Amino acid sequence: MSQDYYILKTLNLKDENIHFYEEYVKEEIIKGKRCLVFQGYLTYIPEYCPKCGVCYNDSIEKHGFKKSLIRIPSVSKIATFLSLNKQRYICHNCNKTFTCTSNIVNYGCNISNNTKHSIAVDLMKKKSEKDIAIDNNVSPNTVERVIDSYYQLNNKVYKNSLPEVLSFDEFKSVKSADGAMSFQMCNGKTGKIIDIVEDRKLNNLMKYFSRYSRNARSNVKAIVIDMYTPYISLIKKMFPNALIIIDKFHLVELISRSLNKTRIKIMKKSKENYNKLKRYWKNILKSRSELNCSSWKKYPCFKELTTEQDIVDYLVSIDIEFEETYQVYQDLLYAIQNNNIQVLESTLNMKYNNISEYMITSIKTLKSYAIYIKNTFNTGFHNGYVEGNNNFIKVLKRIAFGFRSFTRFKARIMICKGLINIKEKEVKNC
Ligand SMILES: [Zn+2]
Structure with missing residues (x-):
């Protein structure tokens, strides 16, 4: 095997028309940086003139070289170039010159x-x-x-098919998007991102989904969403056969947020219990069945030996409003965790005198979504994957120190998630 063969192999260049000079690599300073420059030339006998199509034998002659400096991947972390002398030809038929071309680099690109x-x-x-x-x-x-x-x-999204289960969610996007929020749609069973849309406004999403065929849309059997009302009108209009499912995580988040706000309100009122209420916030949000009631320990802020459950009991008993709100929270949490629609309905429909205004709002919200929450309990589909995708997007954005253009942000997400195929052959002119 010749020296050319081994150099081409080492540099991963697949063009046998490239040959190397005896002194095939030099060290040079290019733009103040130490670089390796491989010294080669490109030559072959063309079959015909690319300008007029006349055959080689008739009137084509060699006409010197054209030098070009091509960037190739680094060798041993040192910036590497290929200095390539390309054979030039002159055609006497059309009196034009042309240069040899190679598949290692696109025309006009270095x-x-x-x-x-x-x-x-x-x-x-x-x-x-x-x-x-x-x-x-x-x-x-x-x-x-x-x-x-x-x-x-x-970037080809197939507008003729959609999976049976979809997940809708939004994520913090670039500033130019409406409210800086963008929309993402995933396969509800696998979590694979299907597409990302810059603007999550209703009319914009309507326009977007109208591009999918009617067949594809009626194939969708269920869609998991969070409690964002425009999604419901969207689904009703665009997905005639889809069941609307509210994501469980968002339900728990809604009620725990209202309990937490109540705790903070009580905390500000009660100076002597401020530290205790602040320190044990996690235990208050936990489901009662998860609290330890048998191991007696010394806990900070408490003088005597006590258990987790006793601590929570003490804290909620500080205020009647807090106590009743806590009870409602626990009932709702139980219903959500155990898919128990009876408990949910009876808790939502009971009359309460002392619960906090935050919990009242949450109950109102849950009541208005009750028919869809039933679907949540019956089907078991959730948006867990989407939240994972959201986390990934957040990390990507932080690494990039933010994105200015939505298209590039989207392209990057799609490439990272493997939705855009990176194939060696497909590198086009850019
Ligand atoms: Zn010619």
């Missing part, structure tokens, strides 16, 4: 396709665009162009 692919692979990692640019020895603009080119190439 960044090799391998580099672009390496950028794309980096884009799948939780890494900022700036770091990717530094690691690949390119400018941040190049990284952005690679993102855009993959996105334009592969």
Whole structure:
């Protein structure tokens, strides 16, 4: 095997028309940085003139070289270039010149396709665009162009099919989105993101879903949502066969928020119990069955030996409003955790004299969503995956120090989540 073969193999360049000079690599300073520059030339005999189509034998002649400096992936973490002399030809038939071309780099571009692919692979990692640019020895603009080119190439959402179970949720997005919130839709069974929409306003989502075929929409059997009213009108209009399911996590969150607000209100009123109420907030939110009632220990802020359950009992007994609110909270929590619709309905419909205004609001909300909560209890679908996706998006955004353009943010999420395929062959001009 020749020296050319091994160098091409090492540099992962798949073009046998590239040959290397005897002194095939030099160290040079380019833009103040130490770089490796491989020295090669590209030549082959063209079959015909690309300008006029005349055959080689007739009137084509060699016409010197054209030099180009191509960025290739780093070797041993040192920025690496390929200085390539490309054979030029002149055609006497049309009196025009042309240059040999190679598949390692696109026409008119000096960044090799391998580099672009390496950028794309980096884009799948939780890494900022700036770091990717530094690691690949390119400018941040190049990284952005690679993102855009993959996105334009592969952003195909199939409008003719949708899974049986969908999850809707929103996430904190770029500033330009309405209320800085964007919409995401996932497969409710696998958690795979299907698409992301910048604006979660009702008419905008209506427009978006009207692009899906009627068949695809009527195939959807259930949709898990949080308590955001526009989603309900959206589903009723666009998904004729879908069951509306309220996510369990959001139900628990709603009632625990109102209990917590009540606790803070009582805390501010009662100076002597301030520290205790502050320290044991987690125990107050816990389900009663999870509290320990048998192991007696010394707890901070309490003089005598006591148990978790006794602590909570003491704290809620401080105030009648707090006590009654706590009872309602526990009943609702029990109903939600055990899918018990009877307990839920009786708790919601009971008359209360002393519960806090926060809990009253929550009860009102739950009452208005009661028919959908029944579906929650009966089906067991939840939005757990979506919350996982949201966390991932948050991390990605923090690493990137925020995104300015929604499209690029979306493209990055789609690439990281493997929804946009990064294939070596598909590197297009960018
Ligand atoms: Zn010609």
